[in-house]
Amino acid sequence: MAAKGIRSxxxxxxxxxxxxxxxxxxxxxxxxxxxxxxxxxxxxxxxxVVIVTPSRIAQYLYDHARMLAETWFGWLALAGAIVLMSFPPLIGHTTLVTLCGFAYGMKGFCIASSASVAGASLVFVVLRLLFSGRLRQWSSHNDKWQALESVVRAKGLPLIILIRISPFPPWVYSNSLFASIEAVALWQFVTATLFVLPKLLLHVFIGSRIAALSDGDQRGHMDTQTKLINGLLIAGGIVLVVFTSWSVYNMVQKHIRHLEGIPPEVDELAAEAIEDYGEEEPLLLAASPRASLERV
Structure with missing residues (x-):
């Protein structure tokens, strides 16, 4: 099967x-x-939002975020929510990471990073323990998944890191993706997860800048230039996240489709396994005996 180029x-x-x-x-x-x-x-x-006005809502959210930050259990509540949102099919991990920056400023990165690594590791261990047997039964009848496992087994940690930093599949499904690949060891998964931390730092930074503009008192002490700079930093951070995410995704797909020493048809099936992960989630499908029989 011919390798595909970078997609728009x-x-x-x-x-x-x-x-x-x-x-x-x-x-x-x-x-x-x-x-x-x-x-x-x-x-x-x-x-x-239109009726109440964004400024009043932003002030309300800022005041309550400060209240959360000033309580002794605030960081623990945020960390626990991040760990919980690391389990599929829950969503909201990025929002909570941004909230860390909104409530704690750049100090929130310590909460976001440690909770994200702990949550991802917990998901990996729990899903691997619960579904490893049924997963083997399911994957033995799926050519794409066998191709992905053989590619990961052959290329090891560097490829695992590349797939991990790709924005697709998203964080929560990326956790279950790696738990589904038997060739991936826990230490490899944790190591690869550490490479996601710069992106989390950027989300925390965006949250801290949004907080600065949300507080009426802080805004009142800003001149027009400072407000403009903060707005540009927020917009620039969002654009940077979107641009780098799309670039990394294309790079990963192109890299997988052109691996040295791997037959082109295996490369293509492995790349398609990652692309199709939104439709076929092995750990969820493997949990269903009916789904397993349908693939025999």
Whole structure:
């Protein structure tokens, strides 16, 4: 199978939009109602922001973030939430990391980094212990997954690091992805996770700058230039996250598809296994005896 080049964002967006639509159509009527209730909630939230005004909401959030930071258990509550959000299918890890910066400033990086590494490691151990047997049964009938495991086994830690720093799959599913690959040892996973810390530092920094602009007292002591610089730092940080994430993802996909000493067809299947992880989550599928039988 011919190796594919770097893809533009448009096909990628269409692909995952298609996945989301297929999942929606497969839902039971109650599931579809829940989705529309969530959409309605966000519409109401948007209207609420417009009516109350962003500045008043920002001040309210800042005041409560300061209250959290001033309590002795505040850091523990944030750390515990980050650990919890490391388990699939929960989402919100990035938001909580940003909240660390919002509440604690750059000191929040210590909370975000230690809790993220601890949470990812806990997910890896728990999922590996719970589903390792069923995972082996499932993967033995999946060509893509066998290809991914053989590639990771052959290339080791450098490839594991590259896949780990890629933004796709997202944090929570990346944790389960590596727990699903038997060739990955715990120490390799933890080492690779440490390479994600610079991205977490950037999210904490963005949170700290948002906090500075959210507090009316701090804003009142800022001149126009300082406000502009803070706004540009926030926007620049977001753009940097998006740009580097997309660049790293393309780099990882291209690297996997051109590994030396690995047959091209195996490279392609391994890359597709990572791309398709949103549709096929081995540890969840492996937990279902029915799903395992369907792949025999």
């Amino acid at each position: 964002p448009v096909p990628f967006i269409k692909r995952y939009a298609g996945i989301a639509f297929r999942r929606y159509t497969a839902l039971h009527i109650m599931g579809k109602i829940f989705i529309w209730l969530v959409i309605l909630f966000y519409i109401c939230a948007g209207v609420f």
